[in-house]
Every structure is written in structure tokens, then in C-alpha cells.
Amino acid sequence: MRDLYNKPGLVAAVIFALIIATLVFKKVTREETLIVPVEDGKAQTGNQEESQTLSEAQAMKDAESGFSLSFPMACKLGKDCWIARYVDREAGDVAADHTCGSSTQNGHKGTDIAISDLARMKAGVSVLAAAPGTVLRLRDGVEDASVREAGTDGTKGQECGNGIVIDHGQGWQTQYCHMKQGSLRVTPGDTVAAGDVLGQVGMSGLTEYPHLHFTTRLSGSLVDPFDGGKFETSCEADGQSLWADKVPYQSFVPLPAQFSTEPKDLENMWQPGPKTIPSDSEAMLLVGRGFHPQRSDIWHFTITDPDGKVVLDNKINMEKSHQVYVGFMGLEKPEGGFKPGIWKGSIHVDHGPWDDYDQTIEIEVTP
Structure with a gap:
């Protein structure tokens, strides 16, 4: 049994000769304020010039006066959903989240909350109203498909995919994007309470993976719910969070490990193991x-292996930082095949001066 790893002696014709996949998302220009149809059928885009601007002081004042947000998905953060990207708080070509860290993308205008894979999306993960209000407008009917397959041309004018805008009064609005086709449960004019089910997480519009893109606005201006700061102004606002319950910050987000019989890349990394x-x-x-x-x-x-013997023990040293990463190591089929029984996998990530992360997974090999 040989490790599938780059080393002399592996036959070039073996399809797994390239063993370590170190990949990054192709940068896509994202109008993440997005377009959602208004009730009369005309389109309104959230990145229009606004006559009113929001100061961080006003955001904090409004937060202190009672406006707060509940978490907009029915999941347990860090267990079966993860914050993949935060609001970009620096202008120009520099991207920084509200902690001045790098867990965002240049021009990113909301909070992305991801789920593990397409099987989880198919099973259904509810999107919840983050605060009481009235459904202002929505769109449904956009297919759930990665732009890596469908291309970006088909998302023009509907970058949000299937989405909902809720008005909360006093200038506050929230927007929910990339929802699952056919899952929306509300109609314009409906009154909702915090925690009411709006629909399900999907992969519609300008996206490459299943997640909810959640946006908060006050008087038309984008607000970062983590500290009340403004989009692309400064990552040092040091304001008050709008979250009713603390939502912890995580600079690195490990997704659940998988076993596979074929290489994983950005095209298939969201398929379930x-x-x-x-x-x-x-x-x-x-x-x-x-x-x-x-x-x-x-x-x-x-x-x-099923006998408790460690049959693979290798490391990948990251040579550069990534927005998203998928890597694998494994074994070629031994003579006679893999031994039936329960095999165990373990991944330990040494995240530099930050926290370390450990994952374990089991898979049954059948005769």
C-alpha cells in the first residue's frame, strides 16, 4: 500500500499523481448589495447612491435604543454552519474585516454563513428573520447552481438569486440572498417576527457554494452587524454589536473532513463525501x-486501518494564504483491495500563532 503523494516512482498514468490540491477561489466582481425586484415588478439595486449616510455613532445609538438581530439561520454556529466571510471594512484594493483581519473579500458587502455541502442544502437549513418587520420585496425561481458551472452571465440582474428584503422600521432593513429555489415561505406585505422561517439556504445567484448572504442597512447604508461600522470605511470602529446574542469571530474556518475515492477540487468540494x-x-x-x-x-x-495501524502520516505546509482551500492525501489500492471494516481519518491544523484545530472522521470499507 503506497501513500498517494508526490514522490519518485509513481506511474504518470495514475490519475491521482497530483495529490495535493492547493486551490483558491477565482476572484469574481460581486455586487453583493445585489438586486431584488420591488413589488411593482421594477428592479431596485442596493448599491445606488444614497442621499443619507450612516455614521458609526448613529449605528451605536440605534443599537442601544433597542434594534438588535437574532442569528438568521437555524443552525449551530461552528458545528453545522460557519461564517465564511465578513463585511469588507477597508476602501480600495485592501480587504479587512471588522477586526482588521483577512476573513473577507475585497468589496464584500455582507456576512456569508456557509453550510458543509450540497447534501445539507438538499436536506434543508432554514433561513430565519433576524428581527420583526414586514416583507418588502422578494424573488424566487432562480436555479440553485454554482457560477463555476453556469457562468456569471446568467446571474446579471439577479446576483442575489432567490432573496428577501425585510423592513424593520426606523430605517432598518435586512436582506437574505442565495436562498433555495422554491423554498420561500413569505410574500410581500407579510409581517414576521424574529426567528420566523423565511425559506431555506440555497446556492442561487452569484455564488459558488451553499450559503446565506446576510446584509443589514440603515437608511440605505450598509452596516456591519458585528460593530455597527460602515462598509469600506475603517476596520477600527470599535462600536457596539447588533447581535442580540454574541456571535464569535473566527479567523480560520475548517469545514468537516471527508473521505473520498477521487480527488477534490473547487469544482466538486461541495459534494458530500x-x-x-x-x-x-x-x-x-x-x-x-x-x-x-x-x-x-x-x-x-x-x-x-481497521486494525488500528497508522497507514498514512503526512503533512501539507501552506506556502500562501487562501480565501478557500481544499487539500487531500491518501492511499492507492493495495493488492487485494482495502481491508473491510472501519477506517479512521484525522486532520490536525496548526494555525500558526492562533488556535489549532482537530477533526476526526470514520468511513466503512465494504467487501
Whole structure:
């Protein structure tokens, strides 16, 4: 049994000769304020020039006066959903989140909350109203498809995909984008309470993975819910959070590990891993995925066979930082196939001076 790793002796014809996939999302210009139709059928875009501007002091004042946000998804943060990107708080070509960290994308105008894979999306994850209000406008009917497959041309004018805008009074609005086609439960004019189900997380519009893009505005201006600061002004606002319950910040987001029998890349990394692997599979791969790994991070992969023997023990040293990353290491099929039984995988991420992360996963090999 040989490690699937770049080293002399591997036959070039083996489809797994390229073993470590170190990948980044292709940067796409995103109008993340997005377009959602108004009730009369005309379109209104959220990135229009506004006559009113929002100061950080006013945002804090409004927050103190009672406006607050509940978490807009029915999930447990850090367990089955993760914040993939925050609002970009620096102008120009520099991207920085509200902590002045790098967990955002240049020009990103909302908070992205991701789920693990397309199977989770299919099962259904509810999108919830973040505050009481009235449904102002919405759109449904946009197909759930990655722009990597469908291209960006088809998203023009509907970058938000299936989405909802809720008016909360006193100038406050929230917007919910990339929802699942056919899942919306409300209509314009409906009154909702905080926590009411609006629909489900999807992958519609200008997106590459299943998530909710959540935006907060006051008097038309984008507001970062983590400290009340403005979009592309400063990452040092030091204001008051709008979240009713604390939403912790996480600079690096490891997604659940997977086993696979084929290489993973940005095209297929959101497909769910198999529940079992046949013993005659050509390879067994342990896959690590995550948002915002940093240069010098170390990913340590181990695979243990049903007898408790460690049969793979290798590391990937990150040579540069990434918006999103998928990497794998694994084993070629041994003579006679993989031994039936329960195999275990472990991934330890040494995240530099920050926290370390550990993941474990099991897979059954069937005869």
C-alpha cells in the first residue's frame, strides 16, 4: 500500500499523481448589495447612491435604543454552519474585516454563513428573520447552481438569486440572498417576527457554494452587524454589536473532513463525501477543506486501518494564504483491495500563532 503523494516512482498514468490540491477561489466582481425586484415588478439595486449616510455613532445609538438581530439561520454556529466571510471594512484594493483581519473579500458587502455541502442544502437549513418587520420585496425561481458551472452571465440582474428584503422600521432593513429555489415561505406585505422561517439556504445567484448572504442597512447604508461600522470605511470602529446574542469571530474556518475515492477540487468540494467505500476502490483519500487558512499553516493528515495501524502520516505546509482551500492525501489500492471494516481519518491544523484545530472522521470499507 503506497501513500498517494508526490514522490519518485509513481506511474504518470495514475490519475491521482497530483495529490495535493492547493486551490483558491477565482476572484469574481460581486455586487453583493445585489438586486431584488420591488413589488411593482421594477428592479431596485442596493448599491445606488444614497442621499443619507450612516455614521458609526448613529449605528451605536440605534443599537442601544433597542434594534438588535437574532442569528438568521437555524443552525449551530461552528458545528453545522460557519461564517465564511465578513463585511469588507477597508476602501480600495485592501480587504479587512471588522477586526482588521483577512476573513473577507475585497468589496464584500455582507456576512456569508456557509453550510458543509450540497447534501445539507438538499436536506434543508432554514433561513430565519433576524428581527420583526414586514416583507418588502422578494424573488424566487432562480436555479440553485454554482457560477463555476453556469457562468456569471446568467446571474446579471439577479446576483442575489432567490432573496428577501425585510423592513424593520426606523430605517432598518435586512436582506437574505442565495436562498433555495422554491423554498420561500413569505410574500410581500407579510409581517414576521424574529426567528420566523423565511425559506431555506440555497446556492442561487452569484455564488459558488451553499450559503446565506446576510446584509443589514440603515437608511440605505450598509452596516456591519458585528460593530455597527460602515462598509469600506475603517476596520477600527470599535462600536457596539447588533447581535442580540454574541456571535464569535473566527479567523480560520475548517469545514468537516471527508473521505473520498477521487480527488477534490473547487469544482466538486461541495459534494458530500461517501458513506461507505468499496474495498476495490482505486484510492482512499482524506480531504481537508476550509476558509482563510494562512501562509505557514500546517495540515497534518493521518489514516488508521481497521486494525488500528497508522497507514498514512503526512503533512501539507501552506506556502500562501487562501480565501478557500481544499487539500487531500491518501492511499492507492493495495493488492487485494482495502481491508473491510472501519477506517479512521484525522486532520490536525496548526494555525500558526492562533488556535489549532482537530477533526476526526470514520468511513466503512465494504467487501
